[in-house]
Amino acid sequence: MTTAAPAVEAAGLTKTYPGGVRALDGMGVTVAAGTVFGLLGPNGAGKSTTVKILTTLARPDSGTALVAGHDALRHPDRVRRAIGVVAQKSGADPVATGRENLLLQGRLYGRRGPEVGRRADELLERFDLADAGRRLVRTYSGGMQRRLDVALGLMHRPQVLFLDEPTTGLDPEARTAMWEEIARLAGEEGLTIVLTTHYLEEADRLAERIAIVDRGRVVAEGTPDELKGELHGDAVHVELGDTPDEVDARLLATALGEFAAVREVAVDGRRLSARADDGPAAVPHVLAVLEQQGAAVASVTVARPSLDDVYLRYAGRRFADADSGTGASTGGGTGGPGGTDVEPAAPAAGRAGAR
CATH class of the missing domain: 3.40.50.300 (P-loop containing nucleotide triphosphate hydrolases)
Known part of the structure; x- marks a missing residue:
């Protein structure tokens, strides 16, 4: 064949x-x-x-x-x-x-x-x-x-x-x-x-x-x-509230990483994301750890894996933050080299014609 x-x-x-x-x-x-x-x-x-x-x-x-x-x-x-x-x-x-x-x-x-x-x-x-x-x-x-x-x-x-x-x-x-x-x-x-x-x-x-x-x-x-199938389990997303400045994102990621049911923890500004085999069951433990670290919580969502979660895993930051050129992540994923990629405007459509 x-x-x-x-x-x-x-x-x-x-x-x-x-x-x-x-x-x-x-x-x-x-x-x-x-x-x-x-x-x-x-x-x-x-x-x-x-x-x-x-x-x-x-x-x-x-x-x-x-x-x-x-x-x-x-x-x-x-x-x-x-x-x-x-x-x-x-x-x-x-x-x-x-x-x-x-x-x-x-x-x-x-x-x-x-x-x-x-x-x-x-x-x-x-x-x-x-x-x-x-x-x-x-x-x-x-x-x-x-x-x-x-x-x-x-x-x-x-x-x-x-x-x-x-x-x-x-x-x-x-x-x-x-x-x-x-x-x-x-x-x-x-x-x-x-x-x-x-x-x-x-x-x-x-x-x-x-x-x-x-x-x-x-x-x-x-x-x-x-x-999406590579990301087993559920995605747990936490929107942090008015967290005091002294709460370190790295400490949050480290503290949650010690909890066996949670993995691939990433913190982008006030947004925290992690993966869990059983998202709903993990939420109380996540909230308890955040409370111990002095981090206020505004909202929590649990969802099945999305391409946004895939991007976060491999790029090390959320897609929306990358799209706007903002955001610095801690934990989870492997980011590429630093710097900003600037591309000139694309040429007009359909004019690559035969020459």
Whole structure:
């Protein structure tokens, strides 16, 4: 039985921007053909830099990248013909109609004749834009623009579609509609999709495999269920109240760590997290230890493992704190190297065209 070659294969990618900002630090991913692969991480984790390298819009300082069987560094032109790109910012011309944008995209990829018009009309219909196809894009809502961006990326029938934060800025209804379309693309057409997102629910719902990215490297990889399944038992989250300054987070973590039923203790500011085989049974003991340490408690929750808990375990801090660039954790997890990863804005969507 012959195993299909991976649609994307990258290894050892490093990238340092001017000023010494290390965006990628040995980044590597392998994406099976016909799957949705999620790059999950906070803003600045290195996701967009990775996508720019894989889509030939940037070169790494070191490492290798194969996309659709082509070397992205040696043969970028071949890669561009095999991929579709939907970047964070819309690449559609606002003073052209939706249909005109699609026709231009097709011609950029060398398509000519009646087939280009048929493909444009097909995509307008598919993305519920048929009635708006002859309207100027500047009159579109945010959700309509995002659907047009995806249609632009599909105009030339790519083998691999890169979606870089495809639902950022969309309202819940538009986001749900985009999720449904992405699932349809993967399920009905067998398209390989590389999805970067900082929405935990989006990655959990859409991606067959996820790579959690933190500070320019992959810290965990697997299916959503595999990653959550590694965290046996329950997650116990405590919101600390007006705790006196003299209460040391490290002492709290150490004191709780001595309790056999609790493990993987982490403290981020006023938030304490731990794991327990039986969360409800552990809560009274956790509260007793916190009271002994002089720590006031505002609330306690017990939940099944989530991707946020997975991120906390491997990155050493909560996803929301990493996304905002704040938070310092104690205990639990192995953080990456220090520093802030700053990525330049991604280029316009769908304009990686054939050159």
